[in-house]
Amino acid sequence: MENVNRHQWLIFWLTCVTVAAVLLIRLGPLLPLYTNADLRSRTQALIQGTAQREGWILSGLSIRKISGDNLQVLYRSYLRGRDPVECFGISLTSGQLSVCDDF
DSSP, X not given: OHHHHHTHHHHHHHHHHHHHHHHHHHHGGGHHHHHOXXXXXXXXXXXXXXXXXXXXXXXXXXXEEEXXXXXXXXXXXXXXXXXXXXXXXXXXXXXXXEEOSOO
């Protein structure tokens, strides 16, 4: 126990660095949404419109990544048993829906 007390600050800072690294890796693909208010509002309207058009529940959608003029979303349809997850690409300019190639 005395050994842990001696190294408690090292353990604390290593834990902080690990948590920060995980958060940065997770938030990196979504960085354009945090820095551009116009893109954020367009994305919100596009996701709501696509969900309404396709009959999706908004709580089943999560943004995978955003780049240039394409938005990738994961849709989890709530069914009995195991919920299937599908990946879709939505064009930010035209709103066209397509299936992800790399999922």
